Amino acid sequence: MAVLVTGGAGYIGSHMAWRLLDAGERVVVLDSLEGGHAWSVPPAARFVQGDVADGQALARALDLAGEPVDAVLHFAGSVSVPESVERPEKYYRNNTCATLALVEGCRAAGIANVIFSSTAAVYGEVGSDPVDESAPALPTSPYGTSKLMSERMLADIAGAHSLRCGVLRYFNVAGADPQGRTGHSTRGAGHLLKVACEAALGLRDGLTIHGTDYPTRDGTAERDFIHVTDLVEAHYLALQQLRAGDAGFTLNCGYGRGYTVLETIGAVKRLSGSDFPVHTGPRRPGDIASVIADNRQILARLGWAPVHDDIDTIAAHALAWERKLLQRSES
Numbered sequence: 133m134a135v136l137v138t139g140g141a142g143y144i145g146s147h148m149a150w151r152l153l154d155a156g157e158r159v160v161v162l163d164s165l166e167g168g169h170a171w172s173v174p175p176a177a178r179f180v181q182g183d184v185a186d187g188q189a190l191a192r193a194l195d196l197a198g199e200p201v202d203a204v205l206h207f208a209g210s211v212s213v214p215e216s217v218e219r220p221e222k223y224y225r226n227n228t229c230a231t232l233a234l235v236e237g238c239r240a241a242g243i244a245n246v247i248f249s250s251t252a253a254v255y256g257e258v259g260s261d262p263v264d265e266s267a268p269a270l271p272t273s274p275y276g277t278s279k280l281m282s283e284r285m286l287a288d289i290a291g292a293h294s295l296r297c298g299v300l301r302y303f304n305v306a307g308a309d310p311q312g313r314t315g316h317s318t319r320g321a322g323h324l325l326k327v328a329c330e331a332a333l334g335l336r337d338g339l340t341i342h343g344t345d346y347p348t349r350d351g352t353a354e355r356d357f358i359h360v361t362d363l364v365e366a367h368y369l370a371l372q373q374l375r376a377g378d379a380g381f382t383l384n385c386g387y388g389r390g391y392t393v394l395e396t397i398g399a400v401k402r403l404s405g406s407d408f409p410v411h412t413g414p415r416r417p418g419d420i421a422s423v424i425a426d427n428r429q430i431l432a433r434l435g436w437a438p439v440h441d442d443i444d445t446i447a448a449h450a451l452a453w454e455r456k457l458l459q460r461s462e463s
């Protein structure tokens with residue numbers, strides 16, 4: 133059987149494609165290249181450039197797989213909280229409507245297993261950390277709402293038909309493949325660790341902290357950073373679980389502890405040896421103060437055993453990849 137990875141030319145999806153190939157799986161990637169790069173797709177994966185909402189592109193991908201596809205890992209989507217506040221239509225179209233079209237196409241093709249990339253942004257301002265999966269979902273951004281709507285839609289579709297659906301709610305994904313095969317290369321990505329690494333390498337004039345008046349230990353927002361390799365391992369376990377007949381689940385993916393924006397910047401400065409300029413600015417629209425995972429369910433249900441739970445490891449791997457990207461652009 134083969135696995136369809138949507139968004140496999142992007143950050144997390146490319147790591148997933150490598151992990152599946154490492155396990156001997158056959159992989160086909162469907163990605164529009166809106167943000168990702170064809171060179172991020174592992175050479176051993178098959179690749180179709182196209183939109184997940186385009187039934188013909190999906191058909192081409194399923195055809196190219198060469199074997200029946202039994203699972204789709206759906207990473208493709210739009211990912212920026214502030215952009216979603218400015219352009220909500222894009223988020224409802226590309227995250228919610230496109231997911232519906234994809235799942236209808238997958239069902240028609242007889243694919244039984246779906247893993248959906250959801251987010252901690254579905255919770256909104258949680259009030260007390262850590263947050264577990266039963267907490268009310270009250271997103272503060274169109275991005276979070278677009279993902280929550282997709283979750284609900286998938287649950288209804290899975291309930292009505294013979295579809296098994298695993299929803300993984302990622303907290304803040306960071307770092308890069310320890311073997312240096314892929315990393316965060318997405319055009320225009322504004323994620324904190326990536327921006328900090330770019331500033332450390334002199335690719336930016338510095339970094340602006342969005343908000344210093346949050347109710348946290350140093351006034352900057354706090355996030356639960358999860359290494360991308362641990363996250364794709366959770367997907368691999370989730371895939372085995374669904375294939376073994378589990379009807380479905382919704383699970384937090386995070387380590388259960390947070391670092392503030394200032395602490396994260398401090399780690400990148402320490403590891404890079406670069407004291408890049410840091411400015412302060414107002415809060416970013418759609419942002420929340422803090423979100424940290426209660427991860428007891430994923431540990432128990434999937435037997436997930438993260439191995440990179442360390443901000444220095446995450447920052448070191450992110451920096452190593454950013455250096456590689458720089459060399460690539462210079463050659």
Ligand SMILES: NC(=O)c1ccc[n+]([C@@H]2O[C@H](COP(=O)([O-])OP(=O)(O)OC[C@H]3O[C@@H](n4cnc5c(N)ncnc54)[C@H](O)[C@@H]3O)[C@@H](O)[C@H]2O)c1
Pocket residue numbers: 138139140141142143144145162163164165166167168169182183184185206207208209210211226230249250251252301302303304305306318
């Ligand atoms: N990065 C994070 O911290 C984080 C946290 C929570 C959830 N997520 C979710 O994980 C998924 C992957 O995120 P990422 O950080 O790898 O993002 P990314 O932007 O690096 O990758 C997304 C990929 O999807 C492709 N794409 C976008 N819309 C498409 C469409 N309609 N059809 C086909 N391809 C399309 C892009 O070209 C890109 O290669 C997203 O769904 C995102 O919402 C990410």
Ligand SMILES: O=c1ccn([C@@H]2O[C@H](COP(=O)(O)OP(=O)(O)O[C@H]3O[C@H](CO)[C@H](O)[C@H](O)[C@H]3O)[C@@H](O)[C@H]2O)c(=O)[nH]1
Pocket residue numbers: 211212213250251252253302303304305322323324325327339340341342343353354355393416419423
């Ligand atoms: O240059 C920057 C970039 C970010 N930040 C701050 O750093 C924190 C983290 O911001 P990111 O943009 O790195 O990540 P978000 O928490 O906004 O969102 C990320 O994690 C979420 C889950 O928690 C989502 O799923 C989303 O896709 C993903 O981008 C925020 O307080 C943000 O304001 C800065 O201060 N300066």
